[in-house]
Amino acid sequence: MADVATSKPELPPTAAEETTSKRWTPLKIALWAAIALLGGIAWVMLAVVRGETVNAIWFVFASVATYLIFYRFYSKYIERKIVRPDDTRATPAEYKANGRDYVATDRRVLFGHHFAAIAGAGPLVGPVLAAQMGYLPGTIWIIVGVVLAGAVQDYLVMFFSMRRGGRSLGQMARDEFGRVGGAAAILATLLIMVIITAILALVVVNALGESPWGVFSVAMTIPIALFMGAYLRWIRPGKVLEISIIGFVLLMAAIIGGGMVAETAWGQELFTLDRVTIAWGIVIYGFLAAVLPVWILLTPRDYLSTFMKIGVIVALALAIIFVRPEISVPAFTEFAAGDSGPVWPGSLFPFLFVTIACGALSGFHALIASGTTPKMVEKEKQTRLLGYGGMLMESFVAIMALVAAISIDQGIYYAMNSSAANTQGTIEGAAAFVQSLGLTGVSVTPEQLSATAAAVGEESIVSRTGGAPTLALGLANIMQSWIGGPSMMAFWYHFAIMFEALFILTAVDAGTRVARFMLQDSLGNVFPKFKDTSWTLGAWICTAIMVAAWGAVLIMGVTDPLGGINTLFPLFGIANQLLAAIALAVVLAIVAKRRTFRSLWIVAVPLAFVTVVTVTASAFKVFSPVPAVGYWANHFRFRDALAAGETSVGTTEGVAALESVVRNTMIQGTLSIIFVVLTIVVICFSVANVIKALRSSEVVDHEDERTESAMFAPAGFLPTPEEREIQKQWDALPAEQQRRRTGH
Amino acid sequence: MTASASEGRPAAAGALLARAWRALVWWAKGVTGESKYQAYVDHERRVHPDREPMTERAFWRDEYRRQDANPEGRCC
Numbered sequence: 001m002a003d004v005a006t007s008k009p010e011l012p013p014t015a016a017e018e019t020t021s022k023r024w025t026p027l028k029i030a031l032w033a034a035i036a037l038l039g040g041i042a043w044v045m046l047a048v049v050r051g052e053t054v055n056a057i058w059f060v061f062a063s064v065a066t067y068l069i070f071y072r073f074y075s076k077y078i079e080r081k082i083v084r085p086d087d088t089r090a091t092p093a094e095y096k097a098n099g100r101d102y103v104a105t106d107r108r109v110l111f112g113h114h115f116a117a118i119a120g121a122g123p124l125v126g127p128v129l130a131a132q133m134g135y136l137p138g139t140i141w142i143i144v145g146v147v148l149a150g151a152v153q154d155y156l157v158m159f160f161s162m163r164r165g166g167r168s169l170g171q172m173a174r175d176e177f178g179r180v181g182g183a184a185a186i187l188a189t190l191l192i193m194v195i196i197t198a199i200l201a202l203v204v205v206n207a208l209g210e211s212p213w214g215v216f217s218v219a220m221t222i223p224i225a226l227f228m229g230a231y232l233r234w235i236r237p238g239k240v241l242e243i244s245i246i247g248f249v250l251l252m253a254a255i256i257g258g259g260m261v262a263e264t265a266w267g268q269e270l271f272t273l274d275r276v277t278i279a280w281g282i283v284i285y286g287f288l289a290a291v292l293p294v295w296i297l298l299t300p301r302d303y304l305s306t307f308m309k310i311g312v313i314v315a316l317a318l319a320i321i322f323v324r325p326e327i328s329v330p331a332f333t334e335f336a337a338g339d340s341g342p343v344w345p346g347s348l349f350p351f352l353f354v355t356i357a358c359g360a361l362s363g364f365h366a367l368i369a370s371g372t373t374p375k376m377v378e379k380e381k382q383t384r385l386l387g388y389g390g391m392l393m394e395s396f397v398a399i400m401a402l403v404a405a406i407s408i409d410q411g412i413y414y415a416m417n418s419s420a421a422n423t424q425g426t427i428e429g430a431a432a433f434v435q436s437l438g439l440t441g442v443s444v445t446p447e448q449l450s451a452t453a454a455a456v457g458e459e460s461i462v463s464r465t466g467g468a469p470t471l472a473l474g475l476a477n478i479m480q481s482w483i484g485g486p487s488m489m490a491f492w493y494h495f496a497i498m499f500e501a502l503f504i505l506t507a508v509d510a511g512t513r514v515a516r517f518m519l520q521d522s523l524g525n526v527f528p529k530f531k532d533t534s535w536t537l538g539a540w541i542c543t544a545i546m547v548a549a550w551g552a553v554l555i556m557g558v559t560d561p562l563g564g565i566n567t568l569f570p571l572f573g574i575a576n577q578l579l580a581a582i583a584l585a586v587v588l589a590i591v592a593k594r595r596t597f598r599s600l601w602i603v604a605v606p607l608a609f610v611t612v613v614t615v616t617a618s619a620f621k622v623f624s625p626v627p628a629v630g631y632w633a634n635h636f637r638f639r640d641a642l643a644a645g646e647t648s649v650g651t652t653e654g655v656a657a658l659e660s661v662v663r664n665t666m667i668q669g670t671l672s673i674i675f676v677v678l679t680i681v682v683i684c685f686s687v688a689n690v691i692k693a694l695r696s697s698e699v700v701d702h703e704d705e706r707t708e709s710a711m712f713a714p715a716g717f718l719p720t721p722e723e724r725e726i727q728k729q730w731d732a733l734p735a736e737q738q739r740r741r742t743g744h
Numbered sequence: 745m746t747a748s749a750s751e752g753r754p755a756a757a758g759a760l761l762a763r764a765w766r767a768l769v770w771w772a773k774g775v776t777g778e779s780k781y782q783a784y785v786d787h788e789r790r791v792h793p794d795r796e797p798m799t800e801r802a803f804w805r806d807e808y809r810r811q812d813a814n815p816e817g818r819c820c
Contacts, residue, residue, distance in 0.1 A: 099787025100810065109774030116775065120819040193817075237801040240778035241769070294815075295808040302818075303776055310775070364819050372816050506818050513815035533813060 011737065012729035014709040015087030015379075016722040032072070039065025046331070047136060053326040054135070056403045060320060063143050063399045067392040070147035075388040078152060081599035082591055083159050085380035090709040092165045093376050102166070105376040107385055107713065114373045114390045116306045118154070118365050119313075120503045122358025122576070123394055125203055125467035127402035128474075129569060130355045131413065132343040135406050136331035137352050142402065145353070145360030146395035149606035153361065153580060154369045155387035156587045156603065161370035162377055163703040169370045169583055170518075173682070175702045176589045181685035185582050188678040189367070190518050192575040194546065195671065196364065197511040198553035199572040200504045201286070202565055205278045205558055206466035207497050212271035213457050215278070217258035217494055218501045219271075221301065222285075224250045228300035244303045251304060255494050259457055272459075279558045282508070283551035289505075290512040290543050298509050305502040312499050316400050316475060319482040329406040329413075334439055342418040342437065343465075344566045345628035350617040353610075354573030359398025361610060363579025365391065367514075381715035389717075404474030405467075411444025412452055412461070416470050419563025420463040421651045430462040457490035465565045472496035508550075515546040556664050561657040562634075570621065571668060577614045578679045581607060585686035592693040593700040600690070611683060618676035622669060631669035638662045711738075780807065 042061035046054060079085060093104040105113070130138040161167055167175070170189060174182030208214045228247045236242065261267035273281070289297045335341035336348050344355060358364070369387055377383060405413070414437060415423065415430035423430040427446035434444050453461045456476060461469065476492035484491070517533060519542045524531030530538050557564040584607040591603055624630030627637045638661045641649045648654070652661060693700065712730050714723040730738060773779045781803050788797040798806060 097787060097791070099784040099791075100807075101814075103780075103783045103787070105783075106774060109771060109779075112771065112775035117816070118819045122819065232804065237804045238778065238781050240776045241773050244776055293808060294811045295804075299808065299811065306776060358819065362819065364817070367817050368819055503818075510815060510818040514817045517815060 011710060012712065012733070013726050014712050015381075016715070016720065016726055018720070018722070032069070035065050035068050039069065046139060050136075050331045053328045055324055056320055056327055056407065057324045059135075059139065059399055059403050060317075062139070063396055066143050066147060067396070070151075071389060071392060074147060075151070075155065075384050078155065078388075078599075078602055079381070079384055082156065082594075082596055082602060083383070084596075085159070085383065087379050087381050087715070088709055089380060090707040090711075091162060091377050091380060092374065092704070093378060094709060094711060095704075095707040096165060096375070101372075102375045104378040104711065104713075107378060107382045107715075108717065110373065110376050110378075110382075111386055111390060111717075112310065113376070114368070114386050115393050116309055117368045117372065118362075118390060119309055119394050119397055120358070120507050121200055121203060121468070121500050122362060122364070123398035124401045124471050124500060126356040126359060126573070127398050128405040128467035128470045129343055129417070130352055131329065131402065131405045132333060132341045132417070133336040133348055133352060134330050134332040135327060135402065137336060137348055138356055138402055139399070141352060141356055142360045142395055142398045145356075146391060149580075149584075149610065150359075150361035150365070150395065151388040151391035152602060152606060153363075153583055153587070154365050154391040155383060156591075157366045157583055158369040158374055158377075158387035159380070159383045160587065160590050162374035162380070162383060165704045166371060166375035169366050169586065172370065172590075172702075173582070173586050176586055176593070176689060177682070177685040181682060184678050184681045184685075185586070186518065186522065188578060188582060188675065188682065190515060190522070191671070191674065191678075192363070192579050193511050193515045193518075194549045195553065195571055195575045197286075197508050197515070198550040198557065199565075199568055200511075201279070201282050201508050201550065201554045202557045202568065203466040203468050204501050204504045205275050205282060205554070206464060206565060207468040207472070207501065208273070208278050209275035209464075210272060210459055211262075211497075212268050213258040213262035213490075213494055214497050214501075215271040215273055216261045216267065217254045217498055218505075220254035220257070221251065221304070221498075221502060221505070222297070224254065225297050225300040225304070228303065229296045232300070233295055240303055243300075244307050247300065247304050248307055251308075251498065255491060255498055258494060259490060262457060275558045276555070279551075279554050282505075283547060283554065285505075286508050286512055286551070287543060287547045289509040290516065290547065291540055298506070298513075301502065301506050301509070305506050308499050308502055312496075313397055313400070316404070316478070317396075319478045320400060320403055323478050323481050325403070325407040325478060325481075327403070327406050328441075329410055339626060339629055342414060342422060342433075344569055345626075346570060346617075346620065350613040350620070351570060351573075353613040354570055354577050354617050356398065357573045357576040357580075359395050359401075361577065361580050361606070362394075363576050363581070363583055365394075366579065366583030378711070378713040379709075379715055382713070385716055401471055404478060405470055406474075408470065408474045408477060409444065409448075410439070410442045412448065412473070413470060414439075414442065415444050415449055416461050416464050416473070417467075418463060419465060419566055421561065421563050423463045425460070425463050427460070427462055455486065455489045456493035458493075465563065467565075468497060468500045471500070512543060512546050512550070516542045519546060553667075556660075556667065559660060560664055561652045561661055562664075567631075567664070567668065570617065571671060574614055574617050574621070574672065575675060577610050577617075578675050581610045581614060581679050582682045584610065585683050589686045589689040589693075590701075592690040595693065595699050597694065607683075607686075611679075614679065615676055618672050621672040622676075631665045631672060635662055635665035635669060638665070 038061055042058045042065060045058040046062055093102050096102040127138050164172060170186045173185035208218060224247055228243050231243050339345060339347040373386060411434050414434045418433055423433045427449040430449060431444050431446045449462060456473060472493045475496040476489050479492040480486055480489045520530045520533055520538060557568045560567060584603055588603045588607055591600055620629055621631050625633050627634040638649055638658050642658050649658060652658060712726055781800050784803060785797045
């Protein structure tokens with residue numbers, strides 16, 4: 001039921017030719033030479049000079065210059081070789097326009113919209129954990145990974161989904177690979193959602209455990225969201241901006257109030273919760289939030305988190321530029337060469353590339369880039385700005401998170417990120433453990449640890465694993481030297497915790513809902529009744545199944561005697577990168593079927609890389625004989641110990657603890673095997689499709705039919721001279737012939 | 745500095761500031777989704793001038809019902 005405006009011959013052009021904007025003027029050449037030079041110098045400072053300390057500003061220069069150059073040249077190259085957009089062709093937002101989800105949206109607004117949907121806690125957490133190998137491996141992977149893999153994936157998935165009327169990745173997989181390949185892709189996606197939700201929830205639990213301030217202020221988001229929901233429902237419907245500002249003010253009040261509450265005796269009594277309790281709280285909250293209508297909790301919280309997301313990221317960028325902290329972390333630490341790092345075990349290859357997923361290459365983005373955004377694009381050429389450009393922005397967030405994490409003292413970094421099994425959770429234990437690492441120039445005293453904890457208003461900062469507290473400390477450090485001084489340290493710390501908790505709770509809630517629908521759809525093939533998504537009991541059953549699945553992994557992580565996040569995080573990264581492999585495999589098949597073989601390498605290289613990384617990482621997790629690395633090696637070690645009647649292995653004491661390690665490692669090891677098998681199945685389907693396409697000569701394409709466009713919009717962020725000219729002609733038309741382009 | 749220049753400059757700066765503010769509000773309304781209702785009304789007026797679009801209150805109830813039935817993932 002598309003409402004198509006017929007194209008009239010007297011309309012001005014719907015696409016701009018690139019003529020003058022293509023010409024290389026001396027000024028333009030000088031500008032790009034300057035960008036290249038600045039980027040080059042920054043990379044030399046980071047990678048070659050590596051003085052005693054490195055100024056954080058070089059990270060900004062190296063990343064931004066690289067992004068600009070690859071955006072201008074490489075993404076253009078991909079556009080010319082593979083994408084071949086045609087702006088005279090209407091996008092789904094035009095030919096399927098319905099005023100609801102298919103709405104042509106201004107590219108600048110859509111960029112913000114898309115960015116808010118892809119950016120979350122992932123790019124904030126991964127780089128923090130990767131800092132244990134030094135700053136250089138993480139920096140190189142974030143920057144090089146995004147320009148060659150992550151942004152390419154997002155761009156191509158978005159474009160091909162747009163050409164298919166906004167179809168989802170799962171539907172595209174079914175179109176290209178048939179039923180079996182499609183089913184494998186959907187099953188993999190479902191499992192991956194479970195793991196990702198569980199581990200994000202684990203990050204929140206670790207940040208809030210034993211922190212009355214954090215628990216109070218994050219808990220306050222529930223009444224705030226309820227109030228916002230009620231306001232939008234009954235008081236002033238649709239006034240989203242207004243209520244978001246009110247909500248933001250209330251949120252700040254909740255953070256400040258949290259500090260006061262945490263100082264009172266009753267506040268400490270009431271809000272000091274252990275991690276297991278918080279985990280159960282999140283499981284119950286996750287179920288309720290996912291069965292309640294969206295307007296009650298999900299959408300209001302989403303408004304708040306969009307607000308916080310864009311605000312905090314802009315503030316952090318400005319703060320880094322103004323404060324320019326000196327970084328004393330070495331380019332490579334001693335852990336870069338081994339597999340025994342205390343933050344997470346494993347060697348640089350392949351584990352660095354799964355630890356930093358979002359920010360460099362994130363398969364989850366393929367789910368976002370297919371679906372919502374493609375239905376709102378005005379012009380085909382804009383997908384380069386939205387898909388490729390949006391992902392560059394996310395990568396920049398990851399770089400800033402890395403800078404924040406490495407700006408804190410290394411001794412404190414290891415004290416915070418080593419598991420309680422190593423530090424015993426005490427300041428003395430942590431100081432001794434950091435000493436025992438034997439890193440040159442890295443040490444921390446118990447006094448330093450308690451002083452830092454006091455400065456951020458926490459009982460203790462020892463073994464606050466998961467990345468979020470470390471990032472919050474780094475962010476608080478940078479922000480307080482820009483605004484407010486040391487007295488604001490605790491506020492900024494809890495501000496950052498709140499910011500991450502908001503993202504994650506939204507991701508948990510939305511992830512549970514999406515997974516529930518996927519499960520209902522799959523179950524519906526066997527029991528047709530489940531296909532009816534308005535059937536309340538079915539919805540409750542499926543939500544309960546999904547919550548039980550991620551809740552079990554969450555509880556397992558919280559109670560894990562070996563530390564939880566350090567054993568589970570690789571699984572999260574592997575899952576995310578496997579999804580990337582699936583997305584790239586789908587794209588590869590599409591590109592091959594369009595018969596643009598010469599540029600197949602643009603997709604094949606990142607696909608091959610991510611396949612090698614994830615399959616190797618999974619293989620290590622399954623087969624490695626090193627117990628810290630291999631799940632099964634650990635499993636057998638603990639099982640044999642139990643069989644031999646022992647009651648302790650390493651720092652793990654007690655039969656119950658040993659039994660839970662045996663159980664956890666079995667689950668983790670089994671998941672590793674399932675993930676890798678599913679992905680290999682999907683990749684085989686993709687390769688088979690490519691070979692079939694090579695042999696035949698026909699162009700196979702599952703695109704929607706071409707419709708002639710009857711509207712115009714510039715392609716890039718700033719319009720070119722030709723585009724301005726055409727825009728003028730359109731603006732001169734009588735109002736009824738113009739497609740009014742709205743902000744949304 | 746002449747009197748006219750000192751008067752002219754703040755006025756121009758004020759106009760620029762007002763424009764920047766309006767642009768920011770327009771952008772923020774787009775990103776948060778507030779302008780969805782306007783987009784819907786514009787669409788209805790253009791394509792179905794014969795029928796009355798939903799009121800803002802009814803639209804948002806319907807919008808949230810749609811979102812209930814079509815959940816969107818959020819990234820990690």
